[in-house]
Amino acid sequence: MAATTSQRTAKGQLAVAPAANAVASALQAAKGGIATVKAAKGGIATVKAARGGIATVKAAKAPRVPKPARHKLETFGLTDVGLVRDGNEDALLLLEDERLYVVADGMGGHSAGEVASAFTIESVRAFYANPDLTKRVKSAYLRQRRGGQPMAEADQSPHALRLKKAVESANISVFRLAQQHEQLRDMGTTVVAAAFVGNKVHIANVGDSRLYRIRSGKLQQLTEDHSLLNEYIRMNLLQPEEIESFPYKNVIVRALGLQESVLVDLFVCSARCGDTYLLCSDGLTDLVRDEEIAAIVRNATSAAVASHRLTELAKARGGHDNITTVVVRLHPVSWQPPKPAMPPPPPPGSAPVMMPPPPPPGLAPVVIPPPPPGRAPQS
Numbered sequence: 532m533a534a535t536t537s538q539r540t541a542k543g544q545l546a547v548a549p550a551a552n553a554v555a556s557a558l559q560a561a562k563g564g565i566a567t568v569k570a571a572k573g574g575i576a577t578v579k580a581a582r583g584g585i586a587t588v589k590a591a592k593a594p595r596v597p598k599p600a601r602h603k604l605e606t607f608g609l610t611d612v613g614l615v616r617d618g619n620e621d622a623l624l625l626l627e628d629e630r631l632y633v634v635a636d637g638m639g640g641h642s643a644g645e646v647a648s649a650f651t652i653e654s655v656r657a658f659y660a661n662p663d664l665t666k667r668v669k670s671a672y673l674r675q676r677r678g679g680q681p682m683a684e685a686d687q688s689p690h691a692l693r694l695k696k697a698v699e700s701a702n703i704s705v706f707r708l709a710q711q712h713e714q715l716r717d718m719g720t721t722v723v724a725a726a727f728v729g730n731k732v733h734i735a736n737v738g739d740s741r742l743y744r745i746r747s748g749k750l751q752q753l754t755e756d757h758s759l760l761n762e763y764i765r766m767n768l769l770q771p772e773e774i775e776s777f778p779y780k781n782v783i784v785r786a787l788g789l790q791e792s793v794l795v796d797l798f799v800c801s802a803r804c805g806d807t808y809l810l811c812s813d814g815l816t817d818l819v820r821d822e823e824i825a826a827i828v829r830n831a832t833s834a835a836v837a838s839h840r841l842t843e844l845a846k847a848r849g850g851h852d853n854i855t856t857v858v859v860r861l862h863p864v865s866w867q868p869p870k871p872a873m874p875p876p877p878p879p880g881s882a883p884v885m886m887p888p889p890p891p892p893g894l895a896p897v898v899i900p901p902p903p904p905g906r907a908p909q910s
Contacts, residue, residue, distance in 0.1 A: 607834035614850035620644035621855040639718030654701035705788030719786035750825035757785035814852035
């Protein structure tokens with residue numbers, strides 16, 4: 532809809548109104564002053580020219596229209612129990628509508644790690660699904676910005692604040708649950724999350740689960756491990772040749788759920804077509820070197836192929852921990868996923884595969900009852 536311009540001029544004045552993509556009303560002229568109005572697309576401008584003066588007014592901006600996505604995302608997530616553990620303490624989230632991807636690696640005995648990671652994933656999902664929380668985060672961001680408070684680059688977006696608050700909310704949820712149940716005490720989890728917005732990716736990280744970016748064939752770790760090993764490396768307490776044999780490699784110094792508040796690392800990076808992002812737990816990175824990850828992702832024909840091959844290599848190396856990978860590939864908006872391959876037709880002359888006939892009408896299916904309590908099933 533074209534913009535409209537409303538002007539009031541004092542008697543005897545000349546008004547000139549060049550309006551861009553707007554309809555400007557005719558103005559009466561007389562000697563004295565000049566009023567100039569510039570109307571923005573879709574905006575409404577009102578001007579009153581001062582007697583004998585010059586007034587320039589820019590029209591109010593039209594309501595903001597969300598920008599379309601600059602990339603099309605190809606995503607795939609896979610979690611595997613590995614070859615040693617009885618249960619899977621990893622969890623993942625692919626929230627496609629929000630372009631949000633999360634990996635959590637739980638810790639704690641008696642299945643508490645499974646509870647911590649699963650609870651974290653559901654807490655983040657619920658936070659993003661709550662429109663009231665989204666409005667409150669945006670209002671908080673605007674108050675902070677209007678207040679003139681200094682903001683780090685990673686905080687200069689409501690999307691970054693939303694991601695950070697979602698992780699902090701998950702931390703409180705896990706902590707309070709642990710306080711309510713004795714068997715869940717001291718449970719915790721790592722978390723790494725990536726939210727893609729426009730040409731940016733916002734990253735949140737607590738613990739030693741990682742996010743990598745593969746760009747132009749080169750791999751870069753975008754997160755920092757909150758592990759005892761990394762602390763020793765930062766303090767120059769380990770020589771390079773001692774890193775591989777460090778006995779406390781898997782001890783982490785920061786996790787969700789251990790305290791009522793947690794420090795969340797927040798990053799923002801540019802996102803480009805051709806990039807591939809990998810979120811993963813340490814069940815992968817303990818067994819597969821960075822250069823091997825880069826080669827597998829670079830040569831994979833799809834996100835699914837990359838995820839499966841990384842998992843298979845970690846299991847081939849022993850699979851001593853749960854293995855979780857989420858692969859996100861950025862394509863142009865014109866990209867279309869390949870159609871799934873159709874199974875080949877049967878050879879000429881072969882008999883068609885017949886499905887077993889359904890049971891007669893009214894015949895109940897056979898159900899084998901479970902063994903009585905306390906009695907082992909017969910082999």
